[in-house]
Amino acid sequence: MKRSGDLTAHVVGFCRALRNRSIPVGPKEAADALTALAAVDVSDRRESYLALRSVLTSRRDDLFVFDQVFAEYWNPPQEQQALPHMPEPLPAAGDAQASSPTSLRWLDEALAVDGEQTPAYSPVETLTEKDFSAFSADELDEVARIVIRIAKRVATRLSRRMRQSKRGRVDLRRTIRHSLRRGGEIVDLAYRRRKITKTKVVLLADVSGSMDLYSRFLIQFIYALQHTLGHVETLVFSTSLTRVTDALDEADLHRALNEVAKQVPDWSGGTKIGYSLRTFLREHGDQLSPRTVVLIISDGWDTGEMDVLEHAMEEIRRRAGRIIWLNPLLGSPGYEPICQGMRVALPYVDVFASAHNLESLRQLEQHLAAKR
Amino acid sequence: MHPEIARIQSMLDSQGYIADRDLATSVYLAIQLRKPLLIEGAAGVGKTEVAKVMAKALNTDLIRLQCYEGLDATTSLYEWNYQRQLLHIRLQEHSDLPLEEKEREIFSEPFLLKRPLLQAITHDHAPVLLIDEVDRSDEEWEAFLLEVLSDWQVTIPEIGTIRARHTPYVVLTSNRTRELGDALRRRCLYLWIDYPVFEKELAIVRRRVPGVDGQLADQIAAFMQFVRRAKLDKVPGIAETLDWGAALMALHRDHLDREAIEQTLGVLFKHRDDAELIRTQWLDHLLRGLEDAGREPKPWNQSTLQRIADNALPRR
Numbered sequence: 001m002k003r004s005g006d007l008t009a010h011v012v013g014f015c016r017a018l019r020n021r022s023i024p025v026g027p028k029e030a031a032d033a034l035t036a037l038a039a040v041d042v043s044d045r046r047e048s049y050l051a052l053r054s055v056l057t058s059r060r061d062d063l064f065v066f067d068q069v070f071a072e073y074w075n076p077p078q079e080q081q082a083l084p085h086m087p088e089p090l091p092a093a094g095d096a097q098a099s100s101p102t103s104l105r106w107l108d109e110a111l112a113v114d115g116e117q118t119p120a121y122s123p124v125e126t127l128t129e130k131d132f133s134a135f136s137a138d139e140l141d142e143v144a145r146i147v148i149r150i151a152k153r154v155a156t157r158l159s160r161r162m163r164q165s166k167r168g169r170v171d172l173r174r175t176i177r178h179s180l181r182r183g184g185e186i187v188d189l190a191y192r193r194r195k196i197t198k199t200k201v202v203l204l205a206d207v208s209g210s211m212d213l214y215s216r217f218l219i220q221f222i223y224a225l226q227h228t229l230g231h232v233e234t235l236v237f238s239t240s241l242t243r244v245t246d247a248l249d250e251a252d253l254h255r256a257l258n259e260v261a262k263q264v265p266d267w268s269g270g271t272k273i274g275y276s277l278r279t280f281l282r283e284h285g286d287q288l289s290p291r292t293v294v295l296i297i298s299d300g301w302d303t304g305e306m307d308v309l310e311h312a313m314e315e316i317r318r319r320a321g322r323i324i325w326l327n328p329l330l331g332s333p334g335y336e337p338i339c340q341g342m343r344v345a346l347p348y349v350d351v352f353a354s355a356h357n358l359e360s361l362r363q364l365e366q367h368l369a370a371k372r
Numbered sequence: 373m374h375p376e377i378a379r380i381q382s383m384l385d386s387q388g389y390i391a392d393r394d395l396a397t398s399v400y401l402a403i404q405l406r407k408p409l410l411i412e413g414a415a416g417v418g419k420t421e422v423a424k425v426m427a428k429a430l431n432t433d434l435i436r437l438q439c440y441e442g443l444d445a446t447t448s449l450y451e452w453n454y455q456r457q458l459l460h461i462r463l464q465e466h467s468d469l470p471l472e473e474k475e476r477e478i479f480s481e482p483f484l485l486k487r488p489l490l491q492a493i494t495h496d497h498a499p500v501l502l503i504d505e506v507d508r509s510d511e512e513w514e515a516f517l518l519e520v521l522s523d524w525q526v527t528i529p530e531i532g533t534i535r536a537r538h539t540p541y542v543v544l545t546s547n548r549t550r551e552l553g554d555a556l557r558r559r560c561l562y563l564w565i566d567y568p569v570f571e572k573e574l575a576i577v578r579r580r581v582p583g584v585d586g587q588l589a590d591q592i593a594a595f596m597q598f599v600r601r602a603k604l605d606k607v608p609g610i611a612e613t614l615d616w617g618a619a620l621m622a623l624h625r626d627h628l629d630r631e632a633i634e635q636t637l638g639v640l641f642k643h644r645d646d647a648e649l650i651r652t653q654w655l656d657h658l659l660r661g662l663e664d665a666g667r668e669p670k671p672w673n674q675s676t677l678q679r680i681a682d683n684a685l686p687r688r
Contacts, residue, residue: 024554032405039404040397041374050397055405058557060412060548060564172454173446180461180475285551319551 007042008034011052014073018056021065022282025056045074061282200231202287202320204280206298207264208238208271211328218297218328223248223256233287236260237276238269243284273302273341274309281315288319296349297326300342309341313348322350330354376400383429389421390575398563399426408521408542410557413565415547416609423502423543430541433499437488439509445516449526451485452478479530489520490534498538507546511553518556568610570597570674576610581617590672591628591662592617597677598661601685602654604646616640628662630655653686660684 015030036051049070057066174190203222211218226232226248234245242264250256261267281288288294294316302309317323325345330353346352373393380403381396391399399422402409411419427434437448457478464474486494492501503517520526524536544560546552568576574593577584584592596613608616619639625632634651641647650658661684668676 024558026558029558032407035405036401039374039401040377044373046393047373047377047397050394051401054398054401054409054561054563058410058554058560058562062562063564173452176452176454176457176478177475180471180478286553289550319549 007037010074011037014052014069015056017069017073018066021069023057023062023065023069029056049074199321200233200287200289200292201225202284202292202294203232203234204277204294204296204298205234205236206238206271206273206296207236207267208301209268211271211297211299219257219260220253222297223253233284235280235284236264237271237273237280238264238266239272239275240266241276241279241283270303271298271301271341272304273298273300273345274304274306274312277312277316278308281312285319288316290319290321292320293322293324294320295324295326296345297328299327299329300325300339300345302339302341302344306340306344310344313345317348323348324351324353325349326353328354374400376404380429384425387425387428388579389418389425390572390579392572395422395563395565398561402543402561403430403541405561406539406541408544408560409563410544410546410552410560411563411565412546412548414567414607414609416611417565417567418610419545419565420502420504423500423504423545426541426543427500430500432497432541433495434502435488435492435495435499435540436502436504438504439506439513441508441510443509443513445513447487448489448513448517449487449520450490450528451487453483453485457483481531484528484531490526492540493520493524493526493534493536495540496537499540501540501542503542503544505547506544506556507548507550507552514553514556518553518559521556521559567596567600567607570594570672570677573597573610573613577613577617580614581621584617584621585626588620588626588628589617590670591665592620594662594665594672594677595628595633595658597674598658598681598685599640599650599654601681602646602650604641604649605643606641606646608640612640612642630659633658657685 011033012030015025015033018025032055033052036055037048040047040051042048052070053063053066057063171190178190203225205218205222207219222234226234226245232245233243234248235241235243244260244263247259247263248256250259313323327342377393377396377400380400381391381393384391384396384399398409398411401407409422411422413419423436424434460478460483461474464477467474469477484490488501492499506514506517509517521542524539525533527533544556570593573596574589577589577592581589581592592613596608600607616636616639619636620628620632623632623635633655637647637651641650661680664680664684665672665677668680
């Protein structure tokens with residue numbers, strides 16, 4: 001542990017280092033960290049580590065990064081005291097005053113020095129903008145029609161489930177209030193009904209180079225699906241992940257596709273499915289619930305590390321209601337899912353189906369509506 | 373170590389809960405900073421227990437709120453005692469009191485049924501409030517909870533605002549079936565409890581399985597380290613380990629062999645498929661692992677067992 005004289009400054013620097021590695025640590029957490037350190041024995045490295053960890057992390061995924069940053073920051077290699085933006089050492093080594101409004105403001109400013117940083121991406125991304133206008137008109141129409149039909153049938157199933165459910169529970173509070181007006185005689189029962197949460201669909205589409213032949217075609221499908229189903233969240237990935245839900249919300253198909261092309265930096269680049277799924281979990285993980293259907297469209301060619309992919313699939317499987325993997329290659333005769341990524345992911349998939357032509361999309365209906 | 377953390381550790385220990393330093397530090401900070409403690413981890417690693425022993429250690433009451441899908445503000449906060457209200461209306465049928473007066477009467481505190489959150493708020497000394505399996509509740513309720521945890525006051529339309537006299541100590545547990553919102557997470561201290569390492573599990577077995585033989589305890593704890601490497605639907609937690617130990621004791625076993633394990637697999641694995649997988653594909657390897665361990669000098673430790681497992685067990 002460093003000298004406690006400049007503890008405050010170091011804690012702030014440490015918080016900034018965590019933020020740069022996308023652990024959400026604000027001034028409030030920094031203030032808590034100081035209070036926590038004041039409450040433990042700071043000469044004990046392990047104890048300080050535990051105290052900081054319990055205050056500054058908030059999910060399991062943070063722990064690994066936290067350990068790395070902690071090791072780098074509190075035990076930097078010799079000569080590497082490179083903390084360029086370190087503010088002047090301050091008095092008050094984390095006493096109770098650390099949480100007073102003034103010091104909070106100061107922490108706020110200190111933390112904002114180098115602002116939000118987005119992590120750099122790998123150099124293999126090809127920054128090409130795709131022109132979608134090359135689609136033939138009848139192709140577009142046909143896909144849109146079928147998808148709307150599919151989506152409607154799924155919606156019907158959901159509404160049937162709703163009608164069969166009971167009238168709701170008797171709302172005693174309101175019933176009694178009413179009865180009071182009639183001298184305590186219960187004439188009408190008031191009901192309340194629980195809101196039925198509809199199935200939510202998360203679409204994760206692979207737009208890397210190996211999917212080129214299909215992705216133009218599938219993006220229309222995704223567009224139509226999102227427009228008919230309502231609760232759809234759409235993200236595309238190749239080496240990185242981009243959320244395109246809002247871009248696709250554009251009413252006009254061509255405009256929507258152009259918007260997507262503009263937003264996705266690495267269309268037709270390499271594939272890092274594992275990393276993309278991990279990013280998805282980290283940034284959009286709250287989309288998942290037992291009522292969520294996760295639809296992944298990819299050929300499973302992953303150039304990243306396999307255990308990252310496996311871990312992410314395991315996590316999605318645990319949190320989501322159902323995982324459907326559409327693989328366009330499955331349509332080709334004699335295809336076996338032997339590429340490594342697909343093999344790793346397959347055990348976690350509930351439905352493994354093809355997506356190479358309209359017929360295969362038609363069959364999707366039964367997968368979406370069924371329960372695990 | 374800070375003396376207070378050491379004290380908490382030994383206090384938990386005296387309640388039969390083997391706490392490592394991570395846990396003791398988090399509990400200490402939760403008490404010290406008065407922040408809720410969010411504990412995540414797989415099922416059966418002893419998350420709920422933390423709140424129970426914390427209440428005992430602080431010598432205060434435990435108020436438990438079990439979450440489930442559909443839990444709403446009414447069920448977690450308060451409800452009116454309808455039977456009593458109805459009875460009261462009947463009794464007052466012929467009184468001349470004006471309607472408003474009658475209404476005010478039946479919507480007053482004596483007719484209020486306090487649910488866990490309101491109980492915690494109105495308790496006359498700070499209780500431990502356990503919000504168990506918060507991941508099972510809906511997002512709406514999570515937002516409501518966040519509000520309660522921020523202000524420690526609730527408003528009942530018919531009565532008014534009730535403010536907490538003492539801020540409760542709060543422990544939340546989650547099995548991560550649903551990802552909790554960032555706002556709630558950031559309000560809490562965070563603790564991840566993993567499956568125990570060999571040394572910790574051994575201590576737990578020795579402590580909690582009465583009369584267990586030293587050899588058997590070693591083998592049970594080692595076996596658990598091994599078996600958690602299998603890809604199971606439901607990985608056995610500490611509760612299963614203890615049940616298994618008790619079952620083996622009931623069968624008068626003093627060591628593990630094929631017969632003893634096969635006889636008791638059902639205690640350890642709650643899913644048929646898991647039991648089947650272990651019996652058909654893992655048992656030989658597991659027995660070999662135990663044999664290898666038997667040749668090692670005692671006491672065994674985590675890294676010895678890891679090395680043995682790497683050799684004797686199938687890779688995931």
